[in-house]
Structures are given as C-alpha cells and as structure tokens.
Amino acid sequence: METRELRYFVAVAEELHFGRAARRLGIAQPPLSRAIRQLERRLGATLLERDSRAVTLTPAGAVLLREGRAALDAVAAADRRTRRAASTGSGEPVLVLATKAGASSELLPKLLDAYAAEPDAVAVEVLLCGIGEQERLLRDGRADVALLHLPFDSTRGLDTEELVTEQQVVVLPAGHPAAGRRELSMADVAALPDLPTPRWPRADGTYPDGPGPEVRDHAQLFQLIALGRTAVVLPESCRTLLRADLAAVPVPDAPAVTTVIAWPPHSRSRALAGLVRTATRL
Amino acid sequence: METRELRYFVAVAEELHFGRAARRLGIAQPPLSRAIRQLERRLGATLLERDSRAVTLTPAGAVLLREGRAALDAVAAADRRTRRAASTGSGEPVLVLATKAGASSELLPKLLDAYAAEPDAVAVEVLLCGIGEQERLLRDGRADVALLHLPFDSTRGLDTEELVTEQQVVVLPAGHPAAGRRELSMADVAALPDLPTPRWPRADGTYPDGPGPEVRDHAQLFQLIALGRTAVVLPESCRTLLRADLAAVPVPDAPAVTTVIAWPPHSRSRALAGLVRTATRL
DNA sequence: AGCGTGCGATACCCGCCGGGTATCAGGGCG
DNA sequence: CGCCCTGATACCCGGCGGGTATCGCACGCT
Incomplete structure (x- = not known):
C-alpha cells in the first residue's frame, strides 16, 4: 500500500x-x-x-x-x-517543544533556562499550539516533546515524566463580590450564573454549545473576565500573568493539575533525554 | 514520501x-x-x-x-x-492476542473462558510468539492485544492495564540439594555454578555469550533443567506446567512479575474494550 | 411523465517514471 | 599494474498515474 x-x-x-x-x-x-x-x-x-x-x-x-x-x-x-536532522549541520539536533499557548508560564522559562545552562544543550524551539494539539504534533513529527496537563490532555501512546502538580484557582473580575473570599468550591463557582464558564474551540474549530462566551486564547479570556462576562478555573501558576483588574481565589476541590513532559515512545535522541532529565530535576 | x-x-x-x-x-x-x-x-x-x-x-x-x-x-x-475488518463478514471483528509461548499458562485459559462467556464476545486468535516480539506484533497490526510481563517487557507507547502480580520461583532438578530448601535468595541462585542461567535468543536470532545453555522454548528449558544443566527464575504460575522431575523454590527477593494486558493506543474497537474489561475483572 | 442536474464510473489517450540491461568509474588488494 | 568489487551513469521500454470526454443512474422539479 x-x-x-x-x-x-x-x-x-x-x-x-x-x-x-x-x-x-x-x-x-x-x-x-x-x-x-x-x-x-x-x-x-x-x-x-x-x-x-x-x-x-x-x-x-x-x-x-x-x-x-x-x-x-x-x-x-x-x-x-x-x-x-539533516538541516542541523553536524548532526546537532534541534528540539521542538510544543505547549499550549499561555500554559506553564512559570515552568517553561525555568525549564528553558535550566536546560540552556546544561553543557550539551541544543537549541530549543517553542511551538505554541491550541488545546489538545500537542498529541498530533508529536505524532506527525512537528514537535519532539510537549508539556501536557493532566487530567485535561491525553497521554495515550506517549512516554511521560511528571513535573509538578498544582491546585487550581478561579479567576474573577477584581470587583466581583466573590473575589474577596478566601476560597470557593466548585459548587460555588458553578453557582455564579452571571459568570458562565467560557467555551474553547474543539479540534475542528467549532465551539460546543453553552451560555459562556467563545474564547480562543488567554488574552481574550482575561479581557472577557475583566468585562465581567465569564470566570474560569485555572492552575494557580496562572497568577503570574493576571492583570491588575483580575482576582484569583483558590478552589481546593477542583482537580489538581499535573504538568507532564511527554515524547513519542520511540524517540532516542541524546538532546531529548537531556531536556527530560533537566525537567525532572527542576 | x-x-x-x-x-x-x-x-x-x-x-x-x-x-x-x-x-x-x-x-x-x-x-x-x-x-x-x-x-x-x-x-x-x-x-x-x-x-x-x-x-x-x-x-x-x-x-x-x-x-x-x-x-x-x-x-x-x-x-x-x-x-x-473486511474478511469478518458483517463487520464482526476478530481479535488476535499475542503472548509469549509458555507464559501466563494459568491466566490465559481463564481469560479466554471468561471472555467467551461474555454476551458480545468475538472469536479470539492466540498468537504465541518469542521473547519481546509482542510490541512489534502490536505495532504492525499482526496482533490487536498482548499479554506482557513487567519488568521484562517494555510497554513504551502502549496502553496497558495491570492484571496480576506474582512472586518468582527458581526451577531446579528435583534431585538437586537446593531443591529441598524453603526459599532461596538471588545470591543463592547465582551461587549455583553447576546450574548457570540459560541464554535466550535475541530479536535477531543470535544468543548472548555466557556459560549457560542456549534455549528456544519452555519444553527445551525444562528438559535441560531435568538434565541438571541449568536453573531458571520464573513467575510462580509456571508451577502448573512443571514436570515431576523438577522442583520450584520461592525466591522472595527476585523482582515481582506483573502481567499486563496491552494494546496500541489508538485502538477503538468494542471487542478489544470488552476483552480488556473481562481481563481486569478476573 | 419528462427533463435537468449532479454524482460516480467508464473509455481512451498521453507523458512520466520506475525498472531493466549495458557500461563506466574509482579504489583497495594481490 | 591490473583485476575486481563497488556504486553511478546512460539509455531504452512498458506500465501506470493523470487528463478530457462521456456515460449511466437516480433524484427532484415542474
């Protein structure tokens, strides 16, 4: 065939x-x-x-x-x-790392810095992609390694190492009544009918049905939260990129998010092994 | 390309x-x-x-x-x-299960019987293969599902469910002095210079170097043990197929062997899901 | 009922490319 | 120095992949 x-x-x-x-x-x-x-x-x-x-x-x-x-x-x-492999001159491979745009905003720079300091580090290209795209990028060779977020992403058929686990927070408009609370439950968040959860595009570009606004990226998302149109539950590391007009409240009963580094199972490159080793040591 | x-x-x-x-x-x-x-x-x-x-x-x-x-x-x-998929008439799929010849001799019949009793069971073909061949068979489509044994087999790039974990025993000639012991350590087994461990063929058909005899299958192996030429550490379920002239002595510090059922990650067949469900319920 | 329309199938032709044979070119080794 | 084993080149042929033109069929509209 x-x-x-x-x-x-x-x-x-x-x-x-x-x-x-x-x-x-x-x-x-x-x-x-x-x-x-x-x-x-x-x-x-x-x-x-x-x-x-x-x-x-x-x-x-x-x-x-x-x-x-x-x-x-x-x-x-x-x-x-x-x-x-051929274009990188003397056989020096270049790694392509795929991650969701806006995710792992704390971890990624630390990882890249730490890896760049390794003696045998190679150039790493970062490929920012949409939700759920990483698996495809790894399978068809556009990326060599990806940062995934359990339990949202699937690691079917990939080799992985766990990196960090973090609790989630709900991001609200700074002036919202609930923004002053010490913490909220998932039920509390669901009971904010004025702030329905946003709808992300599916792989085919269409949006699921629902009351929330359609969003494509984090900038758009934060803008809509600031306008009081939506609220969203995100890993707490998102705090570092919050604007002044947004507030984050811990949601202890939201599922913990584990960031994992993942790669195709038959990969056998020194550079990839070095990056994974660096990542697990962070 | x-x-x-x-x-x-x-x-x-x-x-x-x-x-x-x-x-x-x-x-x-x-x-x-x-x-x-x-x-x-x-x-x-x-x-x-x-x-x-x-x-x-x-x-x-x-x-x-x-x-x-x-x-x-x-x-x-x-x-x-x-x-x-085409040859099975009305779209009824037939499953091919790959397992190492001689391994899982207790589990396999139980699994096949239990699955055959399921209401929507399909025909299952059992493919007995050599050491380490299962991964290849799954990847190139000759098999749909395999029984693997950790820590010997690799599950890289496969989806798995753990089935059973068992301790290992050392199989000796019945008349050997050590055959009467209640248990042996790995060090004890290594200190039987008259019974060197056998050498299994690699994927390419060649054998590693060493003092032990070359073996291709379990019948050959048991024959050589009975002749006092070798001894081997195997999962304890192998007891059921021991001949009268062989003895098995527990080796508590040998790594425990976990039998897992494994399948290619993109499989999406009802029949496979049913078989896996049956296996995990055993 | 009749015709138009949109679909995949068929018929037929052409040019490219994959495969063959014959031969060349270069570098060890006797 | 020349043989020989290697991969590369030259050249030819046939098949197949792709194009245009057309058919056959079934649905739908009037």
Whole structure:
C-alpha cells in the first residue's frame, strides 16, 4: 500500500464525496475513483458504499481511515524529522517543544533556562499550539516533546515524566463580590450564573454549545473576565500573568493539575533525554 | 514520501550494501541507487555516505531508518487491520492476542473462558510468539492485544492495564540439594555454578555469550533443567506446567512479575474494550 | 411523465517514471 | 599494474498515474 493511495482514501473518507476530495487533492475525479477501486481490489475489501447519491464508509473503511491517518502521520514524522536532522549541520539536533499557548508560564522559562545552562544543550524551539494539539504534533513529527496537563490532555501512546502538580484557582473580575473570599468550591463557582464558564474551540474549530462566551486564547479570556462576562478555573501558576483588574481565589476541590513532559515512545535522541532529565530535576 | 521509497531506503540502510539490498527487494541495483538519490534530493539530506568500498549511515539516515521502520509498521498495520475488518463478514471483528509461548499458562485459559462467556464476545486468535516480539506484533497490526510481563517487557507507547502480580520461583532438578530448601535468595541462585542461567535468543536470532545453555522454548528449558544443566527464575504460575522431575523454590527477593494486558493506543474497537474489561475483572 | 442536474464510473489517450540491461568509474588488494 | 568489487551513469521500454470526454443512474422539479 502506497502513501499516495492512503492520502487519496483518507481524503475521500473525510469528504464522503469523490468530486470534493479530488479538488482537495488537486487531481481530477476519474483517476481518484480508479485509485480507490484499485485499492479496494488489492485489499480485497469494500471500503466505501456508493449509493449514486451518497458515499458512506463500510466498517473496513472506518478501520482504514483510523489506521491510515496514523500511518500518514508516521510517514510525515519520518519526513520532517529527517529533514530537521539533516538541516542541523553536524548532526546537532534541534528540539521542538510544543505547549499550549499561555500554559506553564512559570515552568517553561525555568525549564528553558535550566536546560540552556546544561553543557550539551541544543537549541530549543517553542511551538505554541491550541488545546489538545500537542498529541498530533508529536505524532506527525512537528514537535519532539510537549508539556501536557493532566487530567485535561491525553497521554495515550506517549512516554511521560511528571513535573509538578498544582491546585487550581478561579479567576474573577477584581470587583466581583466573590473575589474577596478566601476560597470557593466548585459548587460555588458553578453557582455564579452571571459568570458562565467560557467555551474553547474543539479540534475542528467549532465551539460546543453553552451560555459562556467563545474564547480562543488567554488574552481574550482575561479581557472577557475583566468585562465581567465569564470566570474560569485555572492552575494557580496562572497568577503570574493576571492583570491588575483580575482576582484569583483558590478552589481546593477542583482537580489538581499535573504538568507532564511527554515524547513519542520511540524517540532516542541524546538532546531529548537531556531536556527530560533537566525537567525532572527542576 | 512513498512507502516504496521507505522500503528501499530501509533495505539499503539495513544491508549497507546496494547490491544485496536490491537482491532482497527483488529489483536490479541501478534503479535502487537512483531511487535513493531521488529520495535524498527530495529530502534535501544526505542519508548515506558512499565510500566506494563501504556504505555508512549519516545521522539523518539513522533518523530516517528509525522513523521509517515505524512508518512502514504503521502502514502494514493499516493494511492488515483493514483486511481483517473486511474478511469478518458483517463487520464482526476478530481479535488476535499475542503472548509469549509458555507464559501466563494459568491466566490465559481463564481469560479466554471468561471472555467467551461474555454476551458480545468475538472469536479470539492466540498468537504465541518469542521473547519481546509482542510490541512489534502490536505495532504492525499482526496482533490487536498482548499479554506482557513487567519488568521484562517494555510497554513504551502502549496502553496497558495491570492484571496480576506474582512472586518468582527458581526451577531446579528435583534431585538437586537446593531443591529441598524453603526459599532461596538471588545470591543463592547465582551461587549455583553447576546450574548457570540459560541464554535466550535475541530479536535477531543470535544468543548472548555466557556459560549457560542456549534455549528456544519452555519444553527445551525444562528438559535441560531435568538434565541438571541449568536453573531458571520464573513467575510462580509456571508451577502448573512443571514436570515431576523438577522442583520450584520461592525466591522472595527476585523482582515481582506483573502481567499486563496491552494494546496500541489508538485502538477503538468494542471487542478489544470488552476483552480488556473481562481481563481486569478476573 | 419528462427533463435537468449532479454524482460516480467508464473509455481512451498521453507523458512520466520506475525498472531493466549495458557500461563506466574509482579504489583497495594481490 | 591490473583485476575486481563497488556504486553511478546512460539509455531504452512498458506500465501506470493523470487528463478530457462521456456515460449511466437516480433524484427532484415542474
């Protein structure tokens, strides 16, 4: 099975429409139809049900969609990591670290400083990404290592080391009545109907339903909190980036957040090992 | 990057010889040379150093060898799992469970019986494999789930659930002086120079050096123990398959062995989930 | 009922590229 | 010095991937 065939199949399986898939792939529709038929013949499996009005996935097609995406990610990772290994001159690797924009604002600079002070440190590029994107970045080779936050992120299929665990706080407008409290419970926070929790975008860019405002990043979030439109529960390290017009109140019964450093399980680079060692010693 | 190019490169990188690699691939040498050059041009990276007498891997080539193998495994897994999903008629999946031949001799039948009694059970094929092979089988799609034994097997990149933990025993000839002891320490076992520990084959089929005999499977192993040529430390569940001419003595300070059930992290099949649920409830 | 429309399948042609054979080039080693 | 083993180059051929044109079918609109 060639990666071209996989790319074609994944495109059709995602679009469920040969014409659109062909346009997305930059080829004409007939060769695409032929390629899919050929793939089906070679696998001895019907992947798509063509109903002359609608295209649907068979169970085997669903399996190939999931496995094919993983395989294409692995091929893309091989490509990217090879290019990076080659472009860094004398074999000196450069690490790409992925983290959610705005998260780990205390830990990250400490980690980068401490690692830079190591004798065999290499350049580290920081890739700020959206929620839940880190796993994908690690799998397809755009990143070598990531900072994840349990229990929000999944570490399925990754190697990890725990770094720090912290309690959470609720971030409120400074003038809000609850901002003076010593602490709040999750129930208290839920009982602030004037401050509904914000809605973050999903992986596909759409937003879940709910009363809270849609937010894309922390600057936007803090602006909306300052305007009294929302409140949010965050790890306490977010205090360092709070504006003067915001207040943080501990929420002891919110789940503790553990920051972990994670990397693809087959990684075997000296540089990565050094960064992980530095991180666990912080 | 096409899988054909990856297959070609991996062959050359493993053989470090264009002629042999071409023979292994079933093509002539010139097209192989050209394909590798083309791959290097497209990646913008030198992968191999041709010294007109020897071929060596560059650092970038070493990266592509490791990542390329993983990618080829992922593609092979997509192929195999799709074929299996299609061949099982109405989308009913069949599970393949990999385990080391001779290991988990108590647990495995219990697991299979308990799972078969579940209402939505599917057929389970048991794949008996060599030491350390399970990870490969899971990655390239020949198996869906495996029984691993910590701390011997690696669970890097796999999702796991712990099943049972057991102490280890040393298996001796029944007539050996130490066979009557209530227990032995690891130091005691090491101090039996007449019974050196056996040598298992590595992944590539070769054996490590040492005084003990070479063994391939448990039948052979027990035969050699009965002959007074070796002794071995095994999990205590091995008692059930001991012959009358063998004795087992507990070794309390040997590391405890934990049997875990493991599966590839992106698996999402109902049948697998059912088997794992059954296993954890045993 | 008839026609239009939108979809994937089919037919057919072309050019590129992957693969083959023959040969070259260079560096150890007898 | 020349042989030989190695990978590289030159050149040809056939197949296949991709294009355009067209078909067949089913739904929907009037």
